[in-house]
Amino acid sequence: MSVVLNFKSHLSELFAQALREVAPELSKNGSGQTEILIERPKLATHGDYACSLAMQLAKPLRKAPRDIAQALIAALPESDVIERLEIAGAGFINVFVTIAAKQHVVHGVLQAGAGYGHIHLGAGRKVGVEFVSANPTGPLHVGHGRGAAVGDCLCSVLHAAGWNVTREFYYNDAGVQIDNLTRSVQLRCMGIAPDHPDWPEAGYRGDYIADVANAYLARETVDADDQHVQGSGDVNDAEAIRHFAVAYLRREQDLDLRAFGVNFDVYSLESALYTDGKVKETVDRLIASGHTYEQDDALWLRTTAFGDDKDRVMRKSDGTYTYFVPDVAYHLDKWRRGFTRVINEQGADHHSTITRVRAGLQALDAGIPQGWPDYVLHQMVTVLKNGEEVKISKRAGSYVTLRDLIDEVGCDATRYFLAARHPDSQLVFDIDLAKSKSNDNPVYYIQYAHARISAVLAQWGGERHALLQADVGLLDSEYETALLQRLIDYPQVIENAALELAPHLVAFYLKELAADFHSYYNASRFLVDDAAVKLARLALIAAAAQVIHNGLALLGVGAPERM
RNA sequence: GCGCCCGUAGCUCAGCUGGAUAGAGUACUUGGCUACGAACCAAGGGGUCGGGCGUUCGAAUCGCUCCGGGCGCACCA
Numbered sequence: 167m168s169v170v171l172n173f174k175s176h177l178s179e180l181f182a183q184a185l186r187e188v189a190p191e192l193s194k195n196g197s198g199q200t201e202i203l204i205e206r207p208k209l210a211t212h213g214d215y216a217c218s219l220a221m222q223l224a225k226p227l228r229k230a231p232r233d234i235a236q237a238l239i240a241a242l243p244e245s246d247v248i249e250r251l252e253i254a255g256a257g258f259i260n261v262f263v264t265i266a267a268k269q270h271v272v273h274g275v276l277q278a279g280a281g282y283g284h285i286h287l288g289a290g291r292k293v294g295v296e297f298v299s300a301n302p303t304g305p306l307h308v309g310h311g312r313g314a315a316v317g318d319c320l321c322s323v324l325h326a327a328g329w330n331v332t333r334e335f336y337y338n339d340a341g342v343q344i345d346n347l348t349r350s351v352q353l354r355c356m357g358i359a360p361d362h363p364d365w366p367e368a369g370y371r372g373d374y375i376a377d378v379a380n381a382y383l384a385r386e387t388v389d390a391d392d393q394h395v396q397g398s399g400d401v402n403d404a405e406a407i408r409h410f411a412v413a414y415l416r417r418e419q420d421l422d423l424r425a426f427g428v429n430f431d432v433y434s435l436e437s438a439l440y441t442d443g444k445v446k447e448t449v450d451r452l453i454a455s456g457h458t459y460e461q462d463d464a465l466w467l468r469t470t471a472f473g474d475d476k477d478r479v480m481r482k483s484d485g486t487y488t489y490f491v492p493d494v495a496y497h498l499d500k501w502r503r504g505f506t507r508v509i510n511e512q513g514a515d516h517h518s519t520i521t522r523v524r525a526g527l528q529a530l531d532a533g534i535p536q537g538w539p540d541y542v543l544h545q546m547v548t549v550l551k552n553g554e555e556v557k558i559s560k561r562a563g564s565y566v567t568l569r570d571l572i573d574e575v576g577c578d579a580t581r582y583f584l585a586a587r588h589p590d591s592q593l594v595f596d597i598d599l600a601k602s603k604s605n606d607n608p609v610y611y612i613q614y615a616h617a618r619i620s621a622v623l624a625q626w627g628g629e630r631h632a633l634l635q636a637d638v639g640l641l642d643s644e645y646e647t648a649l650l651q652r653l654i655d656y657p658q659v660i661e662n663a664a665l666e667l668a669p670h671l672v673a674f675y676l677k678e679l680a681a682d683f684h685s686y687y688n689a690s691r692f693l694v695d696d697a698a699v700k701l702a703r704l705a706l707i708a709a710a711a712q713v714i715h716n717g718l719a720l721l722g723v724g725a726p727e728r729m
Numbered sequence: 730g731c732g733c734c735c736g737u738a739g740c741u742c743a744g745c746u747g748g749a750u751a752g753a754g755u756a757c758u759u760g761g762c763u764a765c766g767a768a769c770c771a772a773g774g775g776g777u778c779g780g781g782c783g784u785u786c787g788a789a790u791c792g793c794u795c796c797g798g799g800c801g802c803a804c805c806a
Contacts, residue, residue, distance in 0.1 A: 207749075208744095212749070221748080221786065221787080222786095256786065341806065478804095480804095488804065493806095513800090514734065515800055516806080517734080518732080518733085518802065520733090590735070592800095606754085606768095613768090615769095617766075626765085665746090671743090674743060677743095685771090689771095691764065691765065
């Protein structure tokens with residue numbers, strides 16, 4: 167017999183069959199589009215799963231929900247999984263799953279190992295995820311950290327859900343901001359500091375600018391990507407300064423990201439879009455499309471024809487392009503690289519680019535679907551230090567860098583903290599709390615569960631292979647059934663997180679899994695005299711440890727054996 | 730003024746495509762280490778889900794509106 171572990175889809179199929187019998191005209195095979203929703207009730211007394219189909223059918227069938235429920239149950243095919251069925255409340259059908267069916271999950275997890283939780287939702291399709299994409303004009307700050315944590319975790323979740331994921335970073339290494347950077351470094355080289363009356367309004371004021379200037383003057387060599395850039399020390403050579411400063415800051419960002427455990431598959435440079443003609447090609451295509459016009463010595467794109475609230479300048483009156491043009495060229499390039507799905511993870515302060523980029527892509531008339539690409543926007547991070555909000559301003563040089571957080575709070579806790587919230591909600595990062603009372607951080611609670619299990623298994627000292635022989639039929643206490651059900655839920659969590667592009671769901675799931683384990687731990691002994699009971703319990707907690715390990719891996723957080 | 734996001738326990742936050750009595754953590758009160766790690770567990774109090782109207786058998790969830798907060802509204806990125 168085949169082992170069913172995905173109870174939700176199994177039950178969904180059973181009810182679909184029942185529906186075809188009870189009300190064929192409303193089933194999916196008929197003209198109807200009735201969705202079969204199987205949910206997990208909050209209360210254990212309401213069963214393991216519940217179906218509200220009868221209530222949905224009440225109106226179209228003009229019958230009482232409870233009567234429909236009765237008919238559905240009568241028409242439901244037999245299944246080993248179902249212990250019993252109940253009609254409750256207004257017409258819920260509550261399903262109680264047999265303990266035997268749940269117990270299978272232990273061997274399922276142990277056999278699948280790191281593969282438990284991998285599903286086929288993505289069916290191997292390509293998805294390109296762009297995240298962080300910070301300008302090389304300064305160190306990465308907390309906001310970038312959130313983007314890095316959310317983006318990287320999202321990629322891991324999508325990978326687990328069966329997508330072929332490419333992580334991508336886009337460098338805006340051209341344009342006005344880089345000019346400002348260059349000028350700022352040059353002034354520093356000449357001994358002019360931000361408090362000087364000649365310091366430009368748009369100049370960068372952070373101390374790191376002085377570091378860059380000193381390195382340039384000292385003719386240091388910077389290794390960034392595949393190139394080695396040496397500072398010439400020539401204060402008047404703006405081009406050399408620009409080249410050096412960008413390389414210097416890119417290296418700093420790369421080091422920070424590496425320390426944060428985030429790695430990219432592809433780095434794209436804005437400057438390359440100019441040098442290899444992709445910007446020009448995009449402009450030409452847009453002009454040819456007939457959606458552009460000249461006004462006030464500038465070239466405009468009629469983005470209002472594609473939902474934007476005002477038209478956008480493409481080529482400024484000074485002859486240079488706005489950032490928007492290479493952005494469109496860049497996305498056209500992504501499309502051509504075969505990414506029928508692209509997700510851009512960015513800070514919400516850039517949300518206005520969404521309509522613009524999509525409009526530009528539509529204007530190209532390149533067969534790109536409306537609404538492409540997808541976006542995940544994370545809201546702003548507020549940093550609290552000494553109970554006061556730290557204002558972050560790159561130009562003023564007021565900073566909470568990602569590096570600071572990693573050094574002071576630790577990589578695991580920082581990643582967890584930044585990824586464990588819905589991207590849509592604003593995040594308050596209390597540095598003092600995270601630093602001084604780091605034990606309060608839920609990441610330790612989860613890691614502790616893993617370490618505890620490791621300690622018990624080490625004390626047992628047996629071969630991991632032996633656990634596969636465990637008689638899981640002995641697992642039937644309330645703590646054990648709760649843990650079994652939690653392990654069964656894991657693939658569903660991956661699916662939801664992937665569908666909703668909401669990696670924080672994994673973090674919350676892990677907290678609940680850890681809680682189930684800790685309760686079990688305090689209520690039961692594992693290393694008991696009865697060999698069969700001992701093996702069964704160890705198999706269960708080993709499975710729990712495996713799922714904690716798998717889930718933490720998605721978050722980029724370690725699962726230590728000791729702490 | 731226009732657009733996007735948010736408003737849930739004192740605080741930090743969950744709540745899956747609308748479902749049954751709204752949940753965690755923290756803080757507070759109490760109890761549990763001569764048992765595999767107490768970075769843990771158990772119990773208790775704490776709520777007009779910002780307000781109102783609407784759709785629905787059923788709304789924290791969907792729609793409208795008002796209030797409050799954040800972020801955008803450049804020939805910057």
